Amino acid sequence: MKTPVSIREVAALAKVSVGTVSNVLNRPDVVAPATRERVLAAIAELGFVRNESARQLRSGTARAIGLVVLDVANPFFTDMARGVEEAATEAGHAVILCNTDESIAKETRHLELLAEQRVHGVLITPADPSLEGVRKLRERGVSVVLLDYPAELPDTCSVAVDDRTGGELAVTHLLAEGHDEIVMVNGASRLNQARERHAGALDALRKAGRDESVLQVIEVPAFNVAGGLRAGEQLLARAHRPSAVFCGNDLLALGVLQVMVRAGVRVPDDVAIVGYDDIDFAAAAAVPLTSVRQPRQQIGRTAAQLVIAETQAPEEHEHLHITFSPELVIRESSRRTHKPKRSRNVSTRNSPLAAGR
Amino acid sequence: MKTPVSIREVAALAKVSVGTVSNVLNRPDVVAPATRERVLAAIAELGFVRNESARQLRSGTARAIGLVVLDVANPFFTDMARGVEEAATEAGHAVILCNTDESIAKETRHLELLAEQRVHGVLITPADPSLEGVRKLRERGVSVVLLDYPAELPDTCSVAVDDRTGGELAVTHLLAEGHDEIVMVNGASRLNQARERHAGALDALRKAGRDESVLQVIEVPAFNVAGGLRAGEQLLARAHRPSAVFCGNDLLALGVLQVMVRAGVRVPDDVAIVGYDDIDFAAAAAVPLTSVRQPRQQIGRTAAQLVIAETQAPEEHEHLHITFSPELVIRESSRRTHKPKRSRNVSTRNSPLAAGR
DNA sequence: CGTTGTGAATAAATCGTTTCAATCGAGATG
DNA sequence: CATCTCGATTGAAACGATTTATTCACAACG
Numbered sequence: 001m002k003t004p005v006s007i008r009e010v011a012a013l014a015k016v017s018v019g020t021v022s023n024v025l026n027r028p029d030v031v032a033p034a035t036r037e038r039v040l041a042a043i044a045e046l047g048f049v050r051n052e053s054a055r056q057l058r059s060g061t062a063r064a065i066g067l068v069v070l071d072v073a074n075p076f077f078t079d080m081a082r083g084v085e086e087a088a089t090e091a092g093h094a095v096i097l098c099n100t101d102e103s104i105a106k107e108t109r110h111l112e113l114l115a116e117q118r119v120h121g122v123l124i125t126p127a128d129p130s131l132e133g134v135r136k137l138r139e140r141g142v143s144v145v146l147l148d149y150p151a152e153l154p155d156t157c158s159v160a161v162d163d164r165t166g167g168e169l170a171v172t173h174l175l176a177e178g179h180d181e182i183v184m185v186n187g188a189s190r191l192n193q194a195r196e197r198h199a200g201a202l203d204a205l206r207k208a209g210r211d212e213s214v215l216q217v218i219e220v221p222a223f224n225v226a227g228g229l230r231a232g233e234q235l236l237a238r239a240h241r242p243s244a245v246f247c248g249n250d251l252l253a254l255g256v257l258q259v260m261v262r263a264g265v266r267v268p269d270d271v272a273i274v275g276y277d278d279i280d281f282a283a284a285a286a287v288p289l290t291s292v293r294q295p296r297q298q299i300g301r302t303a304a305q306l307v308i309a310e311t312q313a314p315e316e317h318e319h320l321h322i323t324f325s326p327e328l329v330i331r332e333s334s335r336r337t338h339k340p341k342r343s344r345n346v347s348t349r350n351s352p353l354a355a356g357r
Numbered sequence: 358m359k360t361p362v363s364i365r366e367v368a369a370l371a372k373v374s375v376g377t378v379s380n381v382l383n384r385p386d387v388v389a390p391a392t393r394e395r396v397l398a399a400i401a402e403l404g405f406v407r408n409e410s411a412r413q414l415r416s417g418t419a420r421a422i423g424l425v426v427l428d429v430a431n432p433f434f435t436d437m438a439r440g441v442e443e444a445a446t447e448a449g450h451a452v453i454l455c456n457t458d459e460s461i462a463k464e465t466r467h468l469e470l471l472a473e474q475r476v477h478g479v480l481i482t483p484a485d486p487s488l489e490g491v492r493k494l495r496e497r498g499v500s501v502v503l504l505d506y507p508a509e510l511p512d513t514c515s516v517a518v519d520d521r522t523g524g525e526l527a528v529t530h531l532l533a534e535g536h537d538e539i540v541m542v543n544g545a546s547r548l549n550q551a552r553e554r555h556a557g558a559l560d561a562l563r564k565a566g567r568d569e570s571v572l573q574v575i576e577v578p579a580f581n582v583a584g585g586l587r588a589g590e591q592l593l594a595r596a597h598r599p600s601a602v603f604c605g606n607d608l609l610a611l612g613v614l615q616v617m618v619r620a621g622v623r624v625p626d627d628v629a630i631v632g633y634d635d636i637d638f639a640a641a642a643a644v645p646l647t648s649v650r651q652p653r654q655q656i657g658r659t660a661a662q663l664v665i666a667e668t669q670a671p672e673e674h675e676h677l678h679i680t681f682s683p684e685l686v687i688r689e690s691s692r693r694t695h696k697p698k699r700s701r702n703v704s705t706r707n708s709p710l711a712a713g714r
Numbered sequence: 715c716g717t718t719g720t721g722a723a724t725a726a727a728t729c730g731t732t733t734c735a736a737t738c739g740a741g742a743t744g
Numbered sequence: 745c746a747t748c749t750c751g752a753t754t755g756a757a758a759c760g761a762t763t764t765a766t767t768c769a770c771a772a773c774g
Contacts, residue, residue, distance in 0.1 A: 004417070004498075006730055017754045022732055032752060047496060052473040053419070054730035056410040057759050060361070072454075073435045081429060085456065094470055097429075097454040099442060113451055116409040139404060141361070225637055254641045280582055281638045284611045286645070363760055374724045379762055389722060411760035414729050 005046045014042035025050060056118065064094040065307055066114040067300075068107065068124040069147075070191070071224065072099040074251060075279040076296055077125070080147070083300025084123060091308045093120060102188065102222055104128040111137060121307035123147055123300075129190055143310040145303045149192055157310065159303040159322045163193055166292040166326035167200020168207075170246050170274045171215070173290070173328055175208050177336050179244035179272060183216045185231040185256060186248040187223035194219075197248055197276060216242070223248060228255015235271075236263055243271060244334070250275040250282045253289055257333070261286045272334040288331035295324050362403045371399035382407060413475065421451040422664055423471040424657075425464065425481040426504075427548070428581065429456040431608055432636040433653055434482070437504070440657025441480060448665045450477060459545065459579055461485040468494060478664035480504055480657075486547055500667040502660045506549055514667065516660040516679045520550055523649040523683035524557020525564075527603050527631045528572070530647070530685055532565050534693050536601035536629060540573050542588040542613060543605040544580035551576075554605050554633060573599070580605060585612015592628075593620055600628060601691070607632040607639045610646055614690070618643045629691040645688035652681050 011018045016035060023031045024039040031039075042048075056062050067084050069077040081097055088095045096119065098110040104127050111133040114122055121143035126134060131153065137144055138155060146158040174182055184201055187194045198217065205214055218234060220227035228247065232255055235241060247253035253275030260267055267273055267287045275282055278293035302322060310317045368375045373392060380388045381396040388396075399405075413419050424441050426434040438454055445452045453476065455467040461484050468490040471479055478500035483491060488510065494501055495512060503515040531539055541558055544551045555574065562571055575591060577584035585604065589612055592598060604610035610632030617624050624630055624644045632639055635650035659679060667674045 004730095008730075018731080019733080019754060019756095020752085023753085026732080030752075035752080047493070049469075049472045049497065051414070051475060051730050053410040053413040053475060054759090055732075057408070057414055057730080057761085058732045060759075062410070072429075072438060073432060075430060075432070078430045078435060082456070094453075096451075099439070112406075115406045118408060118410060136404070140406065225641075254638070258641045281611070281641070284582075284615045284638070284642055286641060286643055288643070361760095364762095365760075375761080376725075376763080377723060380723090383762075387722080392722080408760055411729090412762075414731085414760080415762045417729075 004051075005048050006051070007048070010039065010042045010046055010048050013046065014039045060118075061311075062118050062120060063092060064096055064117065064119050065304065066096045066098060066110075066117075066119045066122040066124075068098045068100060068110055068114075068122065070100055070102050070125050070127055071222075072097065074223065074249070074277075075281060076249070076277040076294070079279070079296035080300035083297035083302075084304045085300075086297075087301045087304035088308070091304075093308065100127045102127050102191065108133050115140060115142065120311045121145065123303045123307060125149070127191070129192065143307050143314070145307045145310075147299065147303055150196070155319060157303075157306045157319050157321065159299050159306065159324075161294040161299065161324045161326050163196035163326070164200040164203065166276065166294070167197035167246075168204040169200075169326060169328040170197075170276065170290075170292055171201040171204035172208065173330065174244045174246060174272060174274060174334065175204060175210065175214075177244070177272060177334060179242075180210070180214055181216075181242040182214055182244045182246055183218055183235065183242040184246045184248070185218045185220065185228065185252050187219070187227065187252070188221060189219060191223075193223075194248055201246060220252070223251060225251045225255045225258075228252035228257075229259055230255070232256040232259025235259075236265070241265075241271060244274070245271060246274045248276055250277045250279045250289060250291055253291070253333075254281065254285055257286055257289065268332065268334050268336075274334050278329050282329075283331065285333070287333045290331045290334035291329050293327045293329050299324065361408075362405050363408070364405070367396065367399045367403055367405050370403060371396045417475075418668075419475050419477060420449060421453055421474065421476050422661065423453045423455060423467075423474075423476045423479040423481075425455045425457060425467055425471075425479065427457055427459050427482050427484055428579075429454065431580070431606070431634075432638060433606070433634040433651070436636070436653035437657035440654035440659075441661045442657075443654075444658045444661035445665070448661075450665065457484045459484050459548065465490050472497060472499065477668045478502065480660045480664060482506065484548070486549065500664050500671070502664045502667075504656065504660055507553070512676060514660075514663045514676050514678065516656050516663065516681075518651040518656065518681045518683050520553035520683070521557040521560065523633060523651070524554035524603075525561045526557075526683060526685040527554075527633065527647075527649055528558040528561035529565065530687065531601045531603060531629060531631060531691065532561060532567065532571075534601070534629060534691060536599075537567070537571055538573075538599040539571055539601045539603055540575060540592065540599040541603045541605070542575045542577065542585065542609050544576070544584065544609070545578060546576055548580075550580075551605055558603060577609070581608045582612040582615075585609035585614075586616055587612070589613040589616025592616075593622070598622075598628060601631070602628060603631045605633055607634045607636045607646060607648055610648070610690075611638065611642055614643055614646065625689065625691050625693075631691050635686050639686075640688065642690070644690045647688045647691035648686050650684045650686050656681065 007018050007021050011021045021039055024036055085095050100107040107127045123145045125147040134144055144156050148160050149158055201215055218231045220231050245256055253273055257273055275289045275291040278291040282289040282291045364375050364378050368378045378396055381393055422445055442452050457464040464484045480502045482504040491501055501513050505517050506515055558572055575588045577588050602613055610630055614630055632646045632648040635648040639646040639648045
């Protein structure tokens with residue numbers, strides 16, 4: 001059972017040198033058809049599988065890229081991962097997917113691991129705002145592309161969606177619907193996404209000439225359904241409930257929504273809800289969720305292409321900072337009902353009434 | 358920037374031999390404290406990172422296990438993956454997550470890749486019913502644990518949930534609710550999950566003394582939301598609609614549900630829906646979804662432990678076949694309404710009325 | 715004083731590939 | 745017939761770590 005067969009044995013069986021076998025594997029065209037066949041036959045017979053470690057050791061670099069995300073259970077990231085995988089596969093690279101659960105410690109460990117693996121490049125949605133680990137990688141010459149992170153580092157590409165504008169879109173919409181007490185349920189403010197989306201929300205207030213006090217914030221430990229449930233219960237317990245809730249992502253929104261529905265609070269009549277990311281499940285929620293859509297798959301695809309391009313021509317590579325634009329998708333969870341509670345400020349700004357999916 | 362620093366340079370700086378540096382890395386206790394400190398200082402100063410390929414080449418095996426799933430975008434699998442990752446991390450192993458999208462070709466490619474990486478073991482939910490790739494891996498001496506697959510191979514562990522019983526639970530419930538025209542929306546019958554769940558559904562009919570004609574099947578290409586949408590539209594188009602739909606997994610169910618809700622078909626009054634997996638989003642759906650729950654995370658955790666145990670003591674390892682039991686979680690999407698359409702067969706078999714989550 | 719024992723460090727062999735300079739054989743050329 | 749080309753093949757030297765047998769320094773012991 002334990003039969004690690006090496007290139008050497010293949011060579012022996014095919015009566016050629018190991019160099020020739022290697023050539024069959026890597027540049028089949030330089031070896032004569034007859035011998036090539038012989039070698040291939042030997043490979044098949046012995047069930048030989050190239051030892052990637054040895055290959056890598058010699059050639060210096062792996063054929064893999066690392067993808068480090070905050071939460072694999074979040075469909076936003078798996079959709080993004082799919083984009084990454086497609087692009088990577090096209091270029092003949094494997095993807096090593098790492099999950100940090102928003103933990104700095106886990107992020108550090110994973111980056112360490114990827115460095116040891118000598119991966120070609122790393123795509124990362126940082127959990128550590130200091131970017132310490134990323135800096136170290138860069139020093140070691142590993143290409144890095146920051147995902148969903150503002151263009152802070154000069155020697156690093158980044159692909160992001162303008163979260164600030166996204167936050168502004170969401171809150172502008174809520175204001176237009178007549179809401180003037182809004183709670184933002186957000187993930188850890190340590191994370192850039194949380195900060196930017198919040199900043200955008202404040203922008204919306206400012207541009208509408210509203211006071212900052214219109215927006216209160218509930219911060220929960222993580223951007224997941226559990227966090228949303230917790231925030232939802234907190235809202236229920238309040239004597240005075242806001243008329244609208246803007247959630248930092250859809251998982252939070254789904255959690256909040258679930259609590260409201262179960263408690264008999266009507267959405268959007270009693271409380272409107274807006275999410276962020278527009279994951280597929282948002283449209284299928286108890287009340288279809290208004291959300292800020294990001295081109296998830298395209299983000300991943302673009303990032304992968306960037307990192308591959310950089311590793312292929314490290315010298316003439318220019319570090320790009322690509323920013324996609326978010327798009328508000330209005331659904332029932334925030335749509336004005338026939339009897340609006342407050343009729344002030346009725347703008348007509350809800351035109352892009354995108355369909356279900 | 359491009360400075361791949363090796364153990365050799367560390368040795369030079371610390372004025373010791375490479376062997377000693379290796380010892381500091383792997384058995385710190387055998388080296389004198391003073392020199393150990395010196396070496397560690399050198400490592401820090403040079404920013405040395407061990408080359409995992411070289412380590413692996415010499416020691417023969419990687420510290421990683423492969424996890425091959427049918428669809429990373431399915432929360433069922435990401436939850437499972439989380440269980441795998443936890444157990445693997447505890448044992449000091451990394452996890453390489455591979456996505457096959459139910460495609461045999463992709464599965465083959467990924468297994469090839471994992472073999473080249475000389476991973477410790479592989480956990481796989483097979484897309485290829487012939488298990489060809491798995492067989493090859495076994496021949497090469499790689500430990501394999503089959504996930505969600507019946508115990509067919511004698512020399513391979515497996516961790517599964519009794520899908521047949523799960524299917525039976527679901528349909529028995531629907532029959533008890535008085536439905537006698539049921540459509541099963543299922544994924545590719547090539548996949549074991551699809552076959553078993555269908556077989557279970559038939560079991561339910563048999564035990565209830567019903568004719569097989571009670572259950573029709575719509576087979577869609579893949580176990581995802583898109584498939585569910587397609588099936589939903591197909592159902593809508595029918596002149597005569599069934600009173601209940603049993604979906605092979607929750608993504609299909611969410612798709613069907615979405616079509617129904619949008620078309621104004623009332624759930625469960627006009628049509629009841631039951632899903633499978635009980636993913637978190639099932640409880641948050643437009644109509645909270647009745648579903649068959651599987652211990653997702655525990656499946657992953659158990660499988661990882663098995664594969665690690667096997668690789669640590671390959672000889673005395675006994676191949677286990679572990680089967681978990683599914684559990685029906687009844688929610689609104691299938692609950693009897695005040696005015697049942699057909700009042701026959703009113704059993705009391707819906708006791709485990711599990712709460713929302 | 716010579717022998718032995720012990721803990722610490724070293725030197726060299728090794729893992730399985732890739733790569734590159736060197737070699738070979740055969741046909742073309744002068 | 746000697747020489748040159750050129751494609752095909754070979755052999756050996758890396759790559760960067762681990763591992764094992766060996767050496768070394770020095771203290772303990774009879």
